[in-house]
Amino acid sequence: MRKILFPTDFSETANNAFLYALSLAESQDAMVYVLHVYELPIINGGLSAGLIQNVYDTVKLGQFENFKDNIPQLRKIADEHGLGHIPMKFILEEGNLLYILRETISEENIDFVVMGTKGNTGFEKMIFGSNTINAMTSLKVPILSVPNHIEFKGIKNLGFTTVFNEKDKDALYYLCEIAMRHKNTMSTCV
Known part of the structure; x- marks a missing residue:
């Protein structure tokens, strides 16, 4: 949970x-x-x-x-x-x-x-x-x-800003996990 x-x-x-x-x-x-x-x-x-x-x-x-x-x-x-x-x-x-x-x-x-x-x-x-x-x-x-x-009203879009630091990967993976939980309303994370 x-x-x-x-x-x-x-x-x-x-x-x-x-x-x-x-x-x-x-x-x-x-x-x-x-x-x-x-x-x-x-x-x-x-x-x-x-x-x-x-x-x-x-x-x-x-x-x-x-x-x-x-x-x-x-x-x-x-x-x-x-x-x-x-x-x-x-x-x-x-x-x-x-x-x-x-x-x-x-x-x-x-x-x-x-x-x-x-x-x-x-x-x-x-x-x-x-x-x-x-x-x-x-x-x-x-x-x-x-x-x-x-x-x-639900999650329809997520934004992610980055300067392409290695440390940004964890945040991006977490954001992708959230996106996957809302796959009915969002496109998949690539």
Whole structure:
């Protein structure tokens, strides 16, 4: 079974990408790993260690409650779209998003990542969003960036860019494997 990692901040954009990840999982016989990552605030100043720890404990508890409250919402979204049968695993982690993505990909043997994006400033960030761009340039697994309001309609075409480096072969083989799974709607990979 394939494994799709879906990082979320529970925004509308992320929820749209969640539906895309579930639909893709259904077409790939895959499981979706839903990951929420948060960072603790940096506290400077003359605060006591006990007070700082209380702030951290409060943030952690708040993030846990937020995560716990959003899981039923995600399950409801899945059910409303006939995708509640897709296996899901929910993960809450504290730390840097890219570091946690790398760790989760390694520990869970993730095949690819689906991320929502609403864009930011600058051309690449406007198209993909800063977290997505950082993931694309840092991770070794394929990443699918899903703009807000885009619906999954199957995979009809795949593109592959290369500068003909030896290391590109693995990515091309993986892309061919995806193409072969969708041979009814795509031509074969040669």
